[in-house]
Amino acid sequence: MSVETFEITATSRSDAGKGASRRLRHQGQVPGIVYGGDQSPQSINLSNNEMIKHLAHEAFYSHVLELKVDGVAQSVVLKALQRHVYRPGIILHVDFQRVVAGQALHVHVPLHFVGDERSPGAKRGGVISHLLNEVEVSCLPKDLPEFIEVDVSALDIGEGLHLSDLSLPAGVSLLALSHGESGNLSVVTVVPPKVDQTETPEAG
Secondary structure, X not given: OOOOOOEEEEEEOOOOOHHHHHHHHHOOEEEEEEEOOOOOOEEEEEEHHXXXXXXXXXXHHHOOEEEEEOOEEEEXXXXXXXXXXXXXXXXXXXXXXXXXXXOOEEEEXXXXXXXXXHOHHHHOOOEEEEOOOEEEEEEOHHHOOOOEEEEOOOOOOOOEEEHXXXXXXXXXXXXXXXXXXXXXXXEEEEEOOOOOOOOOOOOO
């Protein structure tokens, strides 16, 4: 687990509606909500620039964050994020879920692929194709991994790894498998190299 910490500053807000949200965005603010735990949902606003800086770090998406609302700190995870369609530097809305010790979280965690250069398939010209970039896990806050490592160093052409092949940290389970979905869903595969099918002109 990473020891990196993220602190977010926010203020509570009472105004709601599309008009209020537009005014906030014009002021460089992002409307949002924090919910969960034994407290009622709370509407907040926070700095767009601050959020953009945090979002540049992959760990921000799968990390327990410290959110200070009107100076009062609480632990949360990022649950949903809506960006402007044509201007990704503008965040339209953000959702945080409160973290409660002893209560399981459902969080999307990125996959980190390692061993590409040692893969027999890659050495023979095969292409390592990543079919999933993240998975949703269930775990206690203390067990939340920053990422899950996927070792492809033993894969040859035509071989791959499935959800059931992933090596998970202690206390972490895949939500897809918990819901009864097949562990045969492919995560990564090594496909054959493309063959140049350009025909050679026949001699006249």
